[in-house]
Amino acid sequence: MFDLIDLPDSEALAEADESALIAAIGGWAQAEAVAAAHRLAAIAELVGRKLYDDPTHSKWACDGWDSVAAQVSAACDISHGKASGQMYLASALRERLPKVAALFAAGQLNAALVSTISWHTTLIQDRRALAAVDTALAADALHYGPLSAFKTAQAIDAVIEAHDPEALRRSRETARSRDLVVDKRNTDHATTPLWGRLHAHDAEALDRRLMAMAHSVCDDDPRTIAQRRADALGALAAGGQSLVCGCGNEDCPGTQDRPASSVLIHVVANAESMGTGVDAHRNGEEPPPPPIDRRNPFAPIERPAEPDPPPKAPPALLLGGPLIPAPMLAELIAAGARIKRVRHPGPDSAPEPRYRPSTALDEFLRCRDMTCRWPGCDRPAELCDLDHAIAYGLGGPTHPSNLRCLCRKHHLLKTFHGWRDRQHTDGTIDWLSPTGQTYTTHPGSRLLFPALCEPTGRLPAPTDRQPDSACRTLMMPTRRRTRAQNRAQAIIAERALNTRPPPS
Incomplete structure (x- = not known):
């Protein structure tokens, strides 16, 4: 039996036999499932405590769910959207699938299978049908391990169809799935699927x-x-x-025909990257492989080196996006891309005399930060608000040491949900959560363009924040329906698709 205490350390792994290594792999996989179950249980407890404290805020554009998601995303170092998904999964295991959750907590099911079960059972509304599905899946899921993802989904759907056919997620496979996906998360070598x-x-x-x-x-x-x-x-x-x-x-x-476009993208690059030439071998067919030596057909084949390798230069960076190789940057410049120099304000820069920053300061801040500065958020800076660390109304200057990029969601969270922060002169921000945890974020340009992170001048210490007035929350944008109402309506609409006859 695997025991975590008896697991060989990294220095002794080389001396362990294969049987011990296999036992260690299986044991740690089980321990990983147990740890994930405990993490989700803690998330579910936090969700249960926070979301029912003040239902009057349920129609806020940045509601209690967002407040919890912000703390989960910072604690787990994941995005706001992924944190929200973890909260849905945690709540489903606690409130809808207790028997599946018990197997998960015992390390008998892995996180991927539990997540799949939760997704496929989302549309079940009848509590008795849900309990029956939970019981059946808890009995069957122990045998799903060797199945492929597709066959596992089929097995889960078979159980659901026996108890609530209208809860099958068939609508994703119909003509109503019309969509166009630009998969920016899987960008590789400056190409996006x-x-x-x-x-x-x-x-x-x-x-x-x-x-x-x-x-x-x-x-x-x-x-x-x-x-x-x-x-x-x-x-x-x-x-x-x-x-x-x-x-x-x-x-x-x-x-000669260069397209005139209203679409604007920003690419940040060093001066030396803009001096490279266009790589003539980025286009065309792959070079033919060398002929096989018939006298020795099993000899290794060495592909010839690429002719005229592209010049070496630091890559550019699509603002909030992937790296752009220097030869591709040269193609953009040759195609008529406009070049504009971003100037660092300097260590002795003076504050600007108005609330809204100038165009030059705006461009510097977005190039320095690259993305939203909230822990775990990667929303591009060009889509973010410019926020004063010390509020302008409390004497906070319009100065690079007091400004940073925040997406609208996290701007509202910072303003209305009890987060505090301290910004340093190099753009580093220390965030203090409502429960006392501290998280530090650095400007996105720190690794590739460190010159943009040079100090921009020290500001006076912030004054104590004035207590919020009772009318302050009136500034929070509201939605027509609560998050729970939207989710319930989406489930009803998707179930209705399964009751309609298929198109002839």
């Missing part, structure tokens, strides 16, 4: 338009048809009507 579902006629029109644009350039364009189609979609997104030719010939008419 894109997929979706369109009306058939729209898909046909898009396919023909991309193909026509791909064939509109001259024969000297080095890109393959697939690469041209991808670039054509980018040209359409930028407001262009044609694809710019990549041949580089001055007399080619296709090199």
Whole structure:
């Protein structure tokens, strides 16, 4: 039997036999499940305590659920959205699936399976049906381990269909799933996957338009048809009507049509990165593999080195997004990207005389912070508010040492839900939660562009915050329906989709 106390340390692992290693792997997987169950149980307890204290705030745009999610996200170092998902899962295990939760707490089920069960049972409304499904799944789930994710989902749905057929999440597989996904979370090497579902006629029109644009350039364009189609979609997104030719010939008419766009993206780069040339080998086919040695067909094949390797230079950074290699930055500049220098205000900069910062200070702050400065939040800075650390009405100056980027959600949380903070001259912020935990965040530019994080001047110590007046909460935006009402309505609507006959 596996025992955590007897587990070999890192120095003794090399001496352990394979049986002991397998036992350690299985044991720690079980311990990981137990730890996750305890974490979710603590989250569920916090949710249960906080969300029913003051129901009058349930229609706030930043409600009690957001307040709890902010503390969970900071404690777990995850985003606000992921923290909210953990809260839904924790509440479901505590209130809806107690038998599944008991197996989870004993380490007999893993976190991925428990999460799948919770998701598939969300639409069950009848408490007796839910209890029956919980009992059946607790008996069956111990045998789900070797199954694939797809087969596991099928097995769970079979149990649900036996007790509440209208609770199956069939609507995701219907034509109503029309969507277009730009998967920015899986960006790799400055390329982002894109997929979706369109009306058939729209898909046909898009396919023909991309193909026509791909064939509109001259024969000297080095890109393959697939690469041209991808670039054509980018040209359409930028407001262009044609694809710019990549041949580089001055007399080619296709090199003159640069699309004028109302879409604006910001890329932050060092000066040395903007001096590199365009990589001529980013387009076209892969170089052919070397021929196989017929006298020794099993000899390792060495691929030839890439001709003219791209120049080495620090990468640029899409504001709040992925890295942009220097050769790709050169392509953007060659395509007409506007270059604007961001100036550091300096260590002795004076405060500005008004509440709203100047354009130059606004650009510096967004480039310094990159994203929202709340713990775990990665919302791009260009979509954030500029917040005064010391309130402007309490004497806080409009100064880079007193300003930072906060998304609207976390701006409201900071203002109305009891968080306090202290901002340092290099942009570092120490956050103090309502329960006394401290979390520190640093500007997003600290690693790649450290010059933007140089101190900007020390400010006077903040004055004590004045007590909130009874009318202060009137400034909180409100929603028409509570979060619970929206969730209940979504469940009713999705269940209704399963009662309609399928389209003929």
